[in-house]
Amino acid sequence: MSFFAIDIILLVLFCVITAIFLYKKRKRISRQGVLILYKTKIGIKIIDEISEKYSKLIGFLQYIVIASGYILMIAMTWLIVRFSYAYLTTPGLAKALKIPVIMPLVPYIDRVFAPGILPPFYFTYWIIIIAIVAVPHEFFHGIFARFSKIKVHSTGFGFLGPLIAFFVEPDEKAMNKLKNKDQMALLASGTFANILITIISIILVILFFYIAFVPSGLIFNTYSISPLNNKNISVLGNVSFSDTTYLELSSNNKTYVADILFLPYINNENFSLIPIYDYSPAFNAQIRGAISKIDNIKITSYKELNSTLNLYKPGDKISIETISGNKTNNYKITLGNSSGQAFLGVGFAQMERKGILSWAYSIVYKIEKPEVYYQSRFGEFGIFIRDLLWWIVLINISVALMNMLPLGIFDGGRFFYLAILSITKKKKVAEKAFKFSTWFFLLLVIALMLKWLVAIF
Numbered sequence: 040m041s042f043f044a045i046d047i048i049l050l051v052l053f054c055v056i057t058a059i060f061l062y063k064k065r066k067r068i069s070r071q072g073v074l075i076l077y078k079t080k081i082g083i084k085i086i087d088e089i090s091e092k093y094s095k096l097i098g099f100l101q102y103i104v105i106a107s108g109y110i111l112m113i114a115m116t117w118l119i120v121r122f123s124y125a126y127l128t129t130p131g132l133a134k135a136l137k138i139p140v141i142m143p144l145v146p147y148i149d150r151v152f153a154p155g156i157l158p159p160f161y162f163t164y165w166i167i168i169i170a171i172v173a174v175p176h177e178f179f180h181g182i183f184a185r186f187s188k189i190k191v192h193s194t195g196f197g198f199l200g201p202l203i204a205f206f207v208e209p210d211e212k213a214m215n216k217l218k219n220k221d222q223m224a225l226l227a228s229g230t231f232a233n234i235l236i237t238i239i240s241i242i243l244v245i246l247f248f249y250i251a252f253v254p255s256g257l258i259f260n261t262y263s264i265s266p267l268n269n270k271n272i273s274v275l276g277n278v279s280f281s282d283t284t285y286l287e288l289s290s291n292n293k294t295y296v297a298d299i300l301f302l303p304y305i306n307n308e309n310f311s312l313i314p315i316y317d318y319s320p321a322f323n324a325q326i327r328g329a330i331s332k333i334d335n336i337k338i339t340s341y342k343e344l345n346s347t348l349n350l351y352k353p354g355d356k357i358s359i360e361t362i363s364g365n366k367t368n369n370y371k372i373t374l375g376n377s378s379g380q381a382f383l384g385v386g387f388a389q390m391e392r393k394g395i396l397s398w399a400y401s402i403v404y405k406i407e408k409p410e411v412y413y414q415s416r417f418g419e420f421g422i423f424i425r426d427l428l429w430w431i432v433l434i435n436i437s438v439a440l441m442n443m444l445p446l447g448i449f450d451g452g453r454f455f456y457l458a459i460l461s462i463t464k465k466k467k468v469a470e471k472a473f474k475f476s477t478w479f480f481l482l483l484v485i486a487l488m489l490k491w492l493v494a495i496f
Contacts, residue, residue, distance in 0.1 A: 319384020
């Protein structure tokens with residue numbers, strides 16, 4: 040039985056157990072809008088003890104927490120404005136990304152919105168990550184509330200169907216009477232907890248990666264390419280490889296191939312040079328996957344590939360083994376000739392990665408050189424833990440940033456209001472700035488979602 044099937048069974052069991060629990064505890068359940076709340080006193084004693092025992096440390100941390108709140112708020116504002124500009128002005132970007140700008144944190148989002156792009160997001164991941172993200176976040180809110188002598192009425196769980204959340208309920212009226220500094224520290228304390236968890240998770244990712252994964256191959260992401268003068272190209276016809284049709288071209292008595300989409304650019308005076316594929320042995324064999332062996336010689340780096348190919352002459356026949364996921368592929372190749380040297384014809388085009396998603400992805404998958412392919416020492420279990428840690432890093436930093444966005448529904452909205460109030464000392468100015476910021480980002484998010492909907496549907 041696959042883990043996906045097991046995960047579905049766990050999801051069903053969780054829903055059944057949750058329904059039974061809510062039914063038995065129905066007298067202690069309240070509603071807040073569409074949310075079902077189950078309030079408890081769990082953790083309040085621990086919150087009280089920590090806030091009292093480490094009061095000096097918390098007092099010192101207040102200033103670091105507030106500084107982190109400012110940094111996260113500025114960073115998120117800059118990121119979302121920059122991303123929005125690129126998203127709204129770049130044709131085809133929304134369709135290419137596929138992932139919605141507001142992506143719900145629900146199990147199997149990788150299958151719904153980004154199949155093949157995101158790592159699996161199992162229900163098992165979701166329930167673990169919810170606890171890791173939400174419990175420290177809410178706990179820190181409670182600790183800083185008690186440090187400021189604000190009563191914590193309850194802790195508990197919130198349910199929206201099968202979705203679950205955690206909460207700490209401080210006295211909001213008393214909280215609003217605190218000094219600006221104390222309020223800002225309380226508001227930013229949850230995101231500060233997420234930053235701490237992110238740092239710890241990154242350390243765990245690196246340690247686990249080096250323990251559980253070993254270099255096992257060399258990743259190439261293209262075939263060798265030559266930029267050709269437009270005037271010297273002649274079209275010979277079409278040729279098919281792996282159910283894909285290419286143009287077969289000739290230039291200076293050499294044969295090349297190009298994507299059929301390049302046809303309008305050939306012999307076009309507006310384009311002097313066109314990048315096209317060499318008719319290389321690698322292209323001709325349609326090699327796929329990471330190169331792991333050449334004639335039983337292990338390949339784990341670009342240097343090893345070059346040194347191994349230097350052992351051969353043009354025209355020599357070699358055996359190449361590649362890895363694609365859990366599969367191995369074997370190819371018989373006759374090496375070509377490039378300036379008297381043995382020529383295979385694989386390429387390593389560097390892809391520039393930007394954004395939080397790419398940054399988090401690089402932490403786990405690109406710790407060393409991006410062209411190196413790593414395999415798990417522990418099989419599927421190692422991959423399961425690696426992907427889980429990746430999601431923990433991504434979601435923690437995303438929650439920290441998103442929560443400090445100067446938007447009314449987030450802690451960052453109130454934090455922004457207090458920041459403006461502290462600077463200007465004028466309540467009306469702070470209220471106007473708060474309203475402007477909230478409406479600006481709401482309209483921006485609506486515009487982004489409309490762009491995504493139009494692109495996808």
